Amino acid sequence: xxxxxxxxxxxxxxxxxxxxxxxxxxxxxxxxxxxxxxxxxxxxxxxxxxxxxxxxxxxxxxxxxxxxxxxxxxxxxxxxxxxxxxxxxxxxxxxxxxxxxxxxxxxxxxxxxxxxxxxxxxxxxxxxxxxxxxxxxxxxxxxxxxxxxxxxxxxxxxxxxxxxxxxxxxxxxxxxxxxxxxxxxxxxxxxxxxxxxxxxxxxxxxxxxxxxxxxxxxxxxxxxxxxxxxxxxxxxxxxxxxxxxxxxxxxxxxxxxxxxxxxxxxxxxxxxxxxxxxxxxxxxxxxxx
Numbered sequence: 001x002x003x004x005x006x007x008x009x010x011x012x013x014x015x016x017x018x019x020x021x022x023x024x025x026x027x028x029x030x031x032x033x034x035x036x037x038x039x040x041x042x043x044x045x046x047x048x049x050x051x052x053x054x055x056x057x058x059x060x061x062x063x064x065x066x067x068x069x070x071x072x073x074x075x076x077x078x079x080x081x082x083x084x085x086x087x088x089x090x091x092x093x094x095x096x097x098x099x100x101x102x103x104x105x106x107x108x109x110x111x112x113x114x115x116x117x118x119x120x121x122x123x124x125x126x127x128x129x130x131x132x133x134x135x136x137x138x139x140x141x142x143x144x145x146x147x148x149x150x151x152x153x154x155x156x157x158x159x160x161x162x163x164x165x166x167x168x169x170x171x172x173x174x175x176x177x178x179x180x181x182x183x184x185x186x187x188x189x190x191x192x193x194x195x196x197x198x199x200x201x202x203x204x205x206x207x208x209x210x211x212x213x214x215x216x217x218x219x220x221x222x223x224x225x226x227x228x229x230x231x232x233x234x235x236x237x238x239x240x241x242x243x244x245x246x247x248x249x250x251x252x253x254x255x256x257x258x259x260x261x262x263x264x265x266x267x268x269x270x271x272x273x274x275x276x277x278x279x280x281x282x283x284x285x286x287x288x289x
Contacts, residue, residue: 033072102275135230139176166253190219
């Protein structure tokens with residue numbers, strides 16, 4: 001039903017701007033077991049009870065085994081064992097079910113003590129300190145997306161791409177494609193064949209967003225190195241390349257900690273660490289009129 005895409009590798013540009021911890025040692029300096037101003041504190045038990053982990057940075061993977069991130073003064077890994085939090089960072093915090101900031105999540109407001117919601121309580125693997133929310137990547141309303149046939153599975157909380165973690169969002173030709181995040185444009189590739197025009201945008205959390213199947217005429221309206229804001233126009237859904245013989249749609253996928261989109265096609269992409277962003281996309285979609 002959905003067209004399988006064939007993507008070419010794009011050039012690696014720039015440095016990672018996000019201060020994202022990739023190993024337990026990255027934020028060890030802040031860990032003294034006391035929840036202080038400016039910290040996110042993860043507790044082993046509900047009601048801010050039991051052992052605590054206090055950190056000031058996002059962590060993309062709590063880890064398992066001997067190298068895992070542990071609660072202070074404990075040998076218990078934080079992964080799948082955090083039950084409550086105290087957010088003293090001054091920013092919203094997102095706790096995710098999967099590593100690399102994917103899957104189900106709980107959004108914790110600033111200056112709040114809460115038990116994690118049922119999505120991630122004792123079932124968590126990473127967190128972002130800051131606003132991890134997305135802008136829906138198409139400038140259209142809910143009815144336009146819901147009434148397409150075939151259609152994107154807007155009401156699902158799990159990945160619904162045909163062969164790996166990504167999304168094909170069906171929309172009419174000419175629908176404006178917008179940036180889902182504040183970030184830096186890493187690559188722009190206008191073309192009339194293969195996967196059509198593509199753009200990658202990297203945000204401050206180290207997430208690289210890849211948007212494909214856009215039109216080549218008119219071409220994408222951004223350039224490499226440009227700073228873009230959530231909702232800023234990138235291009236349009238097209239009818240060339242991928243859309244010959246199938247319904248026009250936007251393809252979007254994401255990986256963390258990379259500067260270029262890996263060259264893979266269809267099921268071969270499954271082993272490259274693409275992240276399930278369906279829950280974040282769904283929330284963004286439900287904010288559309």
